[in-house]
Amino acid sequence: MIRIDIDDPARPDVHALLSEHLADMFATSPAESVHALDHSALSHESITFWTAREDGVLLGCGALKVLGVPGQAELKSMRTAGEARGRGVATLLLKHILAEARNRGYHRVALETGTEEYFAPARSLYAKHGFTECAPFAGYSLDPNSVFMELPLEPN
Known part of the structure; x- marks a missing residue:
């Protein structure tokens, strides 16, 4: 059974997955277009970080960052471990994070992802x-390597 729980981004297996994530981002996009956060940035008080695990094995992660605009948050650091891809882990994480955003009373979740083919599954x-798709938000600017997306949320 896959469990999704709040976790520590500095935990060794999570740190390794996030390091892999950052390496892929820098290999795929120009440095100025990489907006992924490292484990220390994901430990900020404005961010809630979750992992999906099965029998203790890390399958993926995702985070929700509170934005400076009331009722709005940003989806960050969605990543599925290579050996867990195709099992629906990203969908489970996304549904969990969106449910939490609704429970917190957020009315909008936004995100930034890449335009390259590598990001097509995301x-x-x-x-x-x-x-x-939406306009840049929260200090982002137009960038040919970024796609900005949003989801309006209905309260629970």
Whole structure:
């Protein structure tokens, strides 16, 4: 059974997954277009960080960052471990994080992802769950390597 719980981004297996995530981002996008956070940034008080695990084995992670605009948050650091891809881990994490955002009373969750083909599965996942493209938000600027998406949330 897959469990999703709040976790510590500095935990060794999580740190390794986040380091892999950052390496892939820098290998895929120009440095100025990489907005992924490292484990220390994900430990900030404005961010809640979750992992998905099965029998203690890390399958993936994701985070929710409170934005400076009331009722709005940003989805960050969605990553599925290579050996867990194709098992629906990203969908489980996304649904869990969106449910938590609704429970907190947020009315909008936004995200930034890449335009390269590497990010097509992520864009597809978000679109499948109702996210649509939007303008840059929260200090981001237009960037040919970034896609900005948002999902309005109905309260629970």
